[in-house]
Structure formats: C-alpha cells, structure tokens
Amino acid sequence: MGFNIYDFSGMTHNMHLWFxxxxxxxxTTIVEWTVIGVSYMLFVxxxxxxxxYAERKVCAAFQQRLGPMRVGLWGLLQTIADFVKLLMKELIxxxxxxxxxxxxxxxxxxxxxxLAMAVLPFAKGLQTLDFDIGIFYVTAVSSVGVIxxxxxxxxxxxxxxxxxxxxxxxxxLSYELSxxxxxxxxxxxxxxxxxxxxxxxxxxxxxxxxxxxxSLIAFVIFLIAGTAETNRGPFDLAExxxxxxxxxxxxxxxxxxxxxxxxxxxxMFIVAAMATTVxxxxxxxxxxxxxxxxxxxxxxxxxxxxxxxxVCGVIFLIMWFKxxxxxxRVDQILTLEWKYLLPINLVNIxxxxxxxxxxxxx
Amino acid sequence: MSETKEIIxxxxxxxxDQYLVNMGPQHPSTHGVLRLLVRLEGEIVxxxxxxxxxxxxxxxxxxxxxxxxxxxxxxxRMDYLSAHMNNEAVCLCVENALQVEVPDRVKYVRTIMDExxxxxxxxxxxxxxxxxxxxxxxxxxxLRDREHILDIFEETCGARMTLxxxxxxxxxxxxHPNFQKRVxxxxxxFRKKLPEYDQLLTGNVIFQxxxxxxxxxxxxxxxxxxxxxxxxxxxxxxxxxxxxxxxSAYPLVQFEEKLDTxxxxxxxxxxxxxxxxxxxxIIEQLIDNIPEGDYAVKMKGVVKLPExxxxxxxxxxxxxxxxxxxxxxxxxxxRVKFRSPGFSNLFALNKMAAGHxxxxxxxxxxxxxxxxxxxxx
Numbered sequence: 001m002g003f004n005i006y007d008f009s010g011m012t013h014n015m016h017l018w019f020x021x022x023x024x025x026x027x028t029t030i031v032e033w034t035v036i037g038v039s040y041m042l043f044v045x046x047x048x049x050x051x052x053y054a055e056r057k058v059c060a061a062f063q064q065r066l067g068p069m070r071v072g073l074w075g076l077l078q079t080i081a082d083f084v085k086l087l088m089k090e091l092i093x094x095x096x097x098x099x100x101x102x103x104x105x106x107x108x109x110x111x112x113x114x115l116a117m118a119v120l121p122f123a124k125g126l127q128t129l130d131f132d133i134g135i136f137y138v139t140a141v142s143s144v145g146v147i148x149x150x151x152x153x154x155x156x157x158x159x160x161x162x163x164x165x166x167x168x169x170x171x172x173l174s175y176e177l178s179x180x181x182x183x184x185x186x187x188x189x190x191x192x193x194x195x196x197x198x199x200x201x202x203x204x205x206x207x208x209x210x211x212x213x214x215s216l217i218a219f220v221i222f223l224i225a226g227t228a229e230t231n232r233g234p235f236d237l238a239e240x241x242x243x244x245x246x247x248x249x250x251x252x253x254x255x256x257x258x259x260x261x262x263x264x265x266x267x268m269f270i271v272a273a274m275a276t277t278v279x280x281x282x283x284x285x286x287x288x289x290x291x292x293x294x295x296x297x298x299x300x301x302x303x304x305x306x307x308x309x310x311v312c313g314v315i316f317l318i319m320w321f322k323x324x325x326x327x328x329r330v331d332q333i334l335t336l337e338w339k340y341l342l343p344i345n346l347v348n349i350x351x352x353x354x355x356x357x358x359x360x361x362x
Numbered sequence: 363m364s365e366t367k368e369i370i371x372x373x374x375x376x377x378x379d380q381y382l383v384n385m386g387p388q389h390p391s392t393h394g395v396l397r398l399l400v401r402l403e404g405e406i407v408x409x410x411x412x413x414x415x416x417x418x419x420x421x422x423x424x425x426x427x428x429x430x431x432x433x434x435x436x437x438x439r440m441d442y443l444s445a446h447m448n449n450e451a452v453c454l455c456v457e458n459a460l461q462v463e464v465p466d467r468v469k470y471v472r473t474i475m476d477e478x479x480x481x482x483x484x485x486x487x488x489x490x491x492x493x494x495x496x497x498x499x500x501x502x503x504x505l506r507d508r509e510h511i512l513d514i515f516e517e518t519c520g521a522r523m524t525l526x527x528x529x530x531x532x533x534x535x536x537x538h539p540n541f542q543k544r545v546x547x548x549x550x551x552f553r554k555k556l557p558e559y560d561q562l563l564t565g566n567v568i569f570q571x572x573x574x575x576x577x578x579x580x581x582x583x584x585x586x587x588x589x590x591x592x593x594x595x596x597x598x599x600x601x602x603x604x605x606x607x608x609x610s611a612y613p614l615v616q617f618e619e620k621l622d623t624x625x626x627x628x629x630x631x632x633x634x635x636x637x638x639x640x641x642x643x644i645i646e647q648l649i650d651n652i653p654e655g656d657y658a659v660k661m662k663g664v665v666k667l668p669e670x671x672x673x674x675x676x677x678x679x680x681x682x683x684x685x686x687x688x689x690x691x692x693x694x695x696x697r698v699k700f701r702s703p704g705f706s707n708l709f710a711l712n713k714m715a716a717g718h719x720x721x722x723x724x725x726x727x728x729x730x731x732x733x734x735x736x737x738x739x
Contacts, residue, residue: 063502159383163405163720234568236496237721244720326568327496329721330405 005302009125036128040117044266051265053079054312055319062323086261089254094157097251101155106252106259108148113266115141120273121195123283123303134195135187138274139180142229145263146172149231149248152260156251164247167237167330171228174337175235178225181345185218185352186211186278189361199282204289206281210361214352219279221341221348223317226271228333230264233322237330272314276307280314283307380408387416391494391724394734396708398723405719410712414705418738425698430456430665431529433695437685438524440702441736443483444678446475448700449528451685454609455674456530459667459689466611467655468532470648473611474545475518475527476676477641481552482511483679484634484641487731491631492563494728495572500563507555510548517544530665532658545649549642556638564635573627577714577726580625587713588706591681592637593730596630598623603677615647627722630729664693680704680731704736 004010019028053068053076060067068075093102119134121127131137146169153165189211190198198207208215228235239247249260276282283303287295328336355361386397395416401409421440425433434452438445450472457464485508492500512522517538519527527533563569579589584597594601602619604612620636622629667689675684681703688697707730715723 059498063499064506065502159381167405234496323499324562325497326492326563326566326572327721328568329572329719331719332568332571 005304007124012125040114040128044114044117044262047269048262048265049079049083051269051315052082052261054315055265058316058319059323062320083258086258087255091254091256092251094251096157098155098157101151102251103256105148105152105155106256106263108151109145109263110148110259112141112143112145112148113263113270115144116270117266119195120270121199121277121282122307126304127196130194130196132192132194135183135193135198135278138270139176139183142267142270143172143176145267152252153248156248158251160244160246161248161250164237164239164244164250168231168248170330171231171235171237171333174334175225175228175341178221178337178341178345179229181342181349182218182222182225183274183278185214185345185349188349188352188356189215195277195282199277199284202281202284204287206279206284206286208279208281211352212355212360214348214355215279217344217348218352219275221345222275222279223314225337225341226275227318227321228337230267230271230318232264232268233318234325234328235333236322236327237333268315268318269311272311272318273307275314276310280310282310379403385723391727392734393490393732396732396734396737398711400720400723402720405721407715407718407720407723410715410723412708412711414708414737416738417735419735421739422698422700425695427694429693430667430695433698434528434530435524435526437700438526439735440700440739441678441680441683441704441733442523443486443733444479444680444683444736445523445525446472446479446527447676447678447683449526450476450610451674451676451678451683453528453530454676455672455685455687456665456667458674459670459672459687460530460661460665462531462659462661464532464659465655465657466653467657469611470652471533471537471657472528473615474645474648474652475515475525476610477645478511478514478545479525480679481638481641482508482515483731484638485511487634487679487728488559488563491725491728494724495569497563497566497569500559503555503558503562507552510551514541514544514548517541529658529661531661532656534658536657537652542649542652545645549646549649553642556635556642559635564632570628572722572725573631573729575626575628576718576722577627577630577729578625579710579714581623583710583713584625587710589681589710590703590706591678591731592633593630593707593710594681595620596622596633596729597625601682603675603682607675609674609676611648615644617644627726627729634731666691666693667695675701678703680733680736681707700739702736702739704730704732704734708732708737 016028016032019031023031056078057067068078071078071081093099116138118129119127119131119137149168149172150165153161186198186207187193189207190201192198192201202210208219211218227233231239239249244250249257252260283306285298285301285303285306287298380401380403383400383402384397385400386392387395392398397413397416399411399413400407419439421436424436428436430452434449437448437452441448485504489501489504492498515525516522518541519525519534579597581598584594584599589597589599590601598621600619600621605619617640620633620640622633667687669689669691672687672689673684675682677683682701683703684701686699686701687695690696711727711730715726718726
C-alpha cells in the first residue's frame with residue numbers, strides 16, 4: 001500500500017482506493033469511519049494511560065520520590081491496573097441527582113475531546129479532517145466540554161460539585177478568549193486557518209521564531225490559557241481538592257469518573273498538540289537556516305516522532321506548572337485573564353499586524 | 363474585597379440565597395474530623411460555626427483514674443505533633459507541685475527535644491499549608507526533612523511521634539551516644555534546606571497573592587479570643603511562654619520572640635518559618651553544652667501530689683498549652699484540665715475568614731495549624 005513513514009498521504013489514498021474497488025461508496029465511507037473512529041478511541045485510551053503514567057512519574061521526580069514501581073517493570077502496568085479497577089467499580093449515583101443529565105455529562109466531555117482531535121495533523125497526510133477553518137473548529141468544539149462540566153456539577157445535586165462547576169464555567173469561558181486571541185495572532189502571521197497550511201508554512205522556521213516577540217508572547221499566553229482551559233496546574237479550581245473535595249466530579253464513580261479523568265488528560269494533549277502545530281512547527285523537523293548537514297539529519301527523524309517529541313515537551317511544561325505552583329483563587333484567576341492576559345493579547349495582535357505589514361517576518 | 367462587596371450591593375434585585383455547607387467532618391483540608399458549618403453566598407463565606415467533638419476521647423476524664431506517670435501517656439495523644447511539650451507540661455506541673463529540682467542535664471535535654479518537636483511540627487505544618495493552597499510538592503519537601511528529626515527521636519526514646527520521653531523527675535532514658543552528633547548534622551543540613559522552603563513557597567507570586575491581606579486578625583481580637591502561639595504573635599500579641607514564663611533551659615538561651623503586627627495569613631506563615639530559624643539557633647546553643655549528670659532524680663514509687671491546685675503552661679508548637687491539676691492528695695488527680703491552644707485558635711477563625719472566599723477559608727485554617735485531637739481532647 002506504499003507505506004512511507006515520511007508521508008502518509010500516499011498510503012491513506014491507496015487505502016481509500018483499495019476499499020472503493022471492493023465496496024460501494026457508502027460501505028467504503030462506513031468502513032473508513034469505523035477504522036478512523038476505532039483508531040481514535042484506541043489512541044485516546046492508550047495515550048491517556050501513557051499520560052497518567054507520565055504524570056505520576058514526572059510528579060514523583062519533582063517530589064523526590066520514585067512514583068509507581070511495583071506493578072510491572074518501573075510500574076509500567078500501574079495505570080492499566082488502575083484503569084481495570086475503575087472499570088470494575090460500582091457506579092454509584094446520588095438519589096437526588098438528575099438522572100438523565102448526570103449520565104449525559106461525562107459523554108459530552110468525552111465527545112468534545114474526540115471532536116477536537118479530528119483536525120490535529122499528526123504527520124504529513126495523517127489528519128482526518130483538513131478544514132480551511134481548522135483552528136476555528138478546534139476552539140469551537142473544545143468549548144463544548146464546559147457544558148459537560150456544568151451539567152455534571154448541576155445534576156449531581158451537591159453543593160461542592162455546583163461550586164466547582166460554576167468556577168470552571170467562569171474560568172473556561174474567560175480563558176477561551178485568550179486562547180483564541182493568541183491563536184489569532186498566529187493566524188495573522190500564517191494568513192490561513194487551515195492547520196495543514198500552517199504546518200507547511202513552518203518548513204523553514206517555526207512560527208515561534210518567525211513571528212519574533214509577538215509570537216513568543218502569544219505562545220506564553222497560549223500555554224497559560226491552555227493550562228487554565230484544561231482545569232489543570234495552578235488553575236485547577238474546579239476540582240480544588242483541599243476546598244471542594246473533588247469539585248464537579250465528586251459524585252462520579254467508576255468508569256464515569258474515568259471519563260472525566262481521561263478527558264482532562266486528553267485535553268492536555270490537545271492543548272499541547274495545538275501549541276505544537278501552531279507555534280512549534282507541528283510535525284516539521286527543526287531546521288536551522290543554512291546548516292545543510294544538520295537539516296539533513298533532522299529530516300531523517302520521521303514527522304510522527306517529531307510531533308510527539310514536541311507534544312511531550314509541551315506536556316512536560318504543563319506538568320511542571322502543576323507540580324510547582326500553588327493554586328490561584330477564583331477571583332485572582334479572573335483578574336489574571338481580564339486585567340492582564342486580555343489587554344496584553346490585544347496589544348500583541350496589533351504588534352503582530354505591524355510585523356506582518358512591515359514584512360519583518362520574511 | 364471592597365470590589366466584591368460593591369457587586370453584591372448593586373445586585374440587590376437579584377434574589378440570592380445564603381446556603382449552608384458542612385465542611386467536614388470528612389473533608390480533606392480540615393485535617394481530621396473537624397466540622398465547620400459554613401454559611402456561604404456564592405463563593406463568599408459569611409459565617410463559620412465550628413462544631414468540635416467528633417474525635418473527643420475523654421482524655422481529661424480518663425486522667426482522673428490514672429496515676430501521674432500514666433497521665434503523661436495520654437497527653438501525647440492530644441496534640442500528637444507537640445507530644446514532647448505536652449509530656450513536659452505534665453512533668454513540670456508534677457515536679458513543681460512536689461518541689462523537685464531536676465538536674466541541669468534534664469533541663470537541657472528537654473529543651474532540645476522541645477525545639478526538635480517544634481521544628482518537626484512546623485515542617486509538617488509547612489507541607490500541609492502548601493498542600494492546602496494546591497502546591498502539592500511542598501508536602502514531600504517538608505516530610506523529607508521531618509524524617510531526620512523523627513529518626514533522632516526514634517534513636518533517643520524508641521518512639522517517633524508519641525514520645526513519652528519525659529517522666530516526673532527527669533527523662534526516661536539518657537540520650538543516645540549519637541544524639542549530639544546527629545542533631546548537629548541535622549542542623550547543618552536543615553540550615554541548607556530552609557532556603558528551599560522560601561524558594562518553593564514563600565517567594566511565589568501566587569502564594570503571596572493568596573496570603574497577603576487575607577484573614578486579618580487584630581491584636582484586640584487575638585487577645586480577646588485567646589489566640590496564642592505563632593497565630594497570636596502574627597497579630598502582634600506577645601505571648602511566648604518561653605519568654606514570659608521560662609521553664610527548663612529557656613532562661614539560659616538567647617532567642618528572639620518574633621512578632622508581626624500585620625495579622626494576616628502571610629504574617630502567621632512567615633512567623634512559623636522564622637521560628638524554625640530560631641529553634642535551630644536555640645538547639646545550637648544547647649547541644650554542645652549538655653552538662654554531665656543524672657538523667658532523672660529518684661522519685662517515689664507512687665507519685666502523690668499534695669492537696670491543692672497546680673497549673674503549668676508551656677509553649678507548644680501551636681501556642682500556649684496549659685495543664686491544670688486539682689489534687690486531693692491521692693495518687694490520681696482529682697480533676698485535670700488541659701488548656702489546648704488549638705481550641706482557642708479555632709474559634710477565632712470566624713473573625714478571620716468571614717467575608718473572604720472558600721479558598722481563603724482553607725488557607726486561613728492552614729495558618730492556624732490545627733490539630734483536631736488537640737481541640738477535642
């Protein structure tokens with residue numbers, strides 16, 4: 001089928017033709033959807049497990065301990081064991097909960113996560129949907145998740161859950177602005193919202209370097225706001241353990257809790273993947289202008305590896321925040337967004353416009 | 363704060379209800395079975411009513427049927443983080459009642475153990491303070507250093523937390539031959555580690571924002587509510603028993619009673635960090651000069667206090683700990699009352715936290731350094 005680790009577009013195209021020869025167009029579509037769907041689910045499950053393991057190891061390193069070491073070699077099977085435990089746990093629902101919404105909430109959170117994954121370019125040709133409004137799509141669907149969180153808090157009929165949900169609602173809606181505006185900064189630079197185009201135009205130099213200081217500011221803001229949007233790190237108010245026990249998912253158990261848990265980690269992956277795609281050149285290798293031999297060596301590393309290396313780097317950064325900083329208070333979080341990040345962002349967009357107008361970035 | 367208040371006033375037309383939330387008895391940041399009945403409006407705390415007694419173990423009543431040496435064993439189950447100070451308070455009370463003069467060696471050893479206990483307690487408080495504010499890494503940094511102190515305790519008297527090292531008339535055993543060496547090693551090491559505490563938490567912008575001007579307690583309120591220890595000194599209340607009513611070897615050492623007049627969470631936080639420095643300073647002065655001699659005076663087989671009332675107070679890690687014994691001349695006390703610092707400190711919480719947010723309530727509670735069995739006894 002023409003497997004090429006540097007370019008998947010040939011392979012996917014051939015697969016499509018192979019199916020078309022043997023089936024009706026409708027059947028082909030259904031089969032392709034199934035294949036894509038199953039691979040996404042597998043990816044989410046496996047990468048989620050990996051992220052949980054990674055977080056525990058990273059956190060352990062920060063806290064001068066070893067982390068999971070008992071189950072499997074270096075505790076590699078620990079998260080799998082935990083996941084099996086979660087699967088087997090009894091689902092307990094509060095008597096006074098709103099049954100329908102209570103059961104619906106984890107799925108909404110999960111669906112939002114899956115939707116956002118659809119446009120991420122993992123490698124050349126390895127992208128399910130390639131819209132011309134890719135970035136817009138990601139920001140739009142990733143904000144669906146907050147509905148799930150609000151529903152979870154509301155339907156549990158628990159005051160702690162409700163406070164957690166309200167906090168997270170206020171927080172996610174506010175930080176959405178910063179995420180979008182910092183992406184807009186890059187859209188101005190790239191001149192396109194299509195993710196594949198954005199990646200392609202970073203062939204010579206990543207946008208982080210190409211856009212000079214405005215890019216750098218946008219990147220920092222994107223990281224902060226992205227962390228806030230995933231309810232993590234110093235912004236984990238929604239599930240502030242010491243205040244609200246577990247916040248909006250206090251009343252969830254078993255696999256439904258696992259959904260929230262997994263969604264949080266996959267959201268972290270999406271934020272990291274967006275940062276990678278938009279600022280760090282996506283699956284493009286690192287190139288330095290004129291050092292040909294260096295560039296050749298970098299080209300030799302497959303794009304998929306590049307993508308995941310960058311993503312893991314950003315994820316490590318996000319974990320670093322979480323394990324070093326204390327938590328902000330709810331009004332401080334909103335102050336940070338509305339009084340600092342938003343004005344900086346707006347000025348930053350102006351700066352970027354100046355850069356693009358003066359063709360400083362070329 | 364003023365901003366939030368204005369918003370509430372301007373939203374008069376919107377009907378908002380205050381609602382009650384039970385924080386505890388099972389709650390991760392009440393650090394035990396403390397129940398706070400909190401009246402909230404949105405996120406803002408309006409009133410806090412602490413309900414104590416969930417871990418009430420009747421220690422004071424039990425003491426009435428125990429002999430004096432046995433009473434000591436119950437005292438370190440109250441404030442398990444200041445075990446040695448509590449033990450010492452009872453011992454001092456009994457010794458004063460019998461007018462027994464303990465050897466100098468005992469005084470020195472007791473004081474060193476006091477300060478080590480204070481250090482261990484403050485280290486654990488620091489871990490938990492960070493954790494309550496969401497900085498989970500602090501927990502492991504503090505516990506790492508506390509481990510060394512507990513090891514020293516274990517070598518000295520076999521127990522790591524509930525020491526029972528003091529007995530009426532002295533201490534139970536002589537110090538271990540390694541004691542001085544290990545304590546000195548610990549001091550050198552912890553001197554290097556203490557700046558890490560500041561780097562990780564004190565200097566952090568988020569931490570400063572969370573504690574500065576939060577949970578203000580005025581000097582008048584601190585005195586009125588009997589808030590003692592670092593919590594009271596954070597409001598400028600000079601209440602260090604070690605200074606005002608010195609016992610054991612405290613009259614012999616140079617140390618400063620740190621005071622802060624700001625009265626906010628950060629003041630209380632900073633004082634505890636500074637107390638750790640002071641404790642190291644006190645131990646340093648004593649550790650090389652422990653006089654030779656007996657580690658206890660010979661007491662009678664059955665300790666009987668003369669008829670009367672006796673009171674002894676010591677400075678525990680949380681504040682002023684008092685033992686009040688009424689004796690009718692028998693081998694058991696007639697009545698015992700412990701003045702626990704946590705109890706008084708807890709009830710000033712409403713004064714400090716009302717008007718702040720839930721998150722601040724947790725932070726303020728942390729700065730009071732509550733130990734629940736100490737409150738409930």
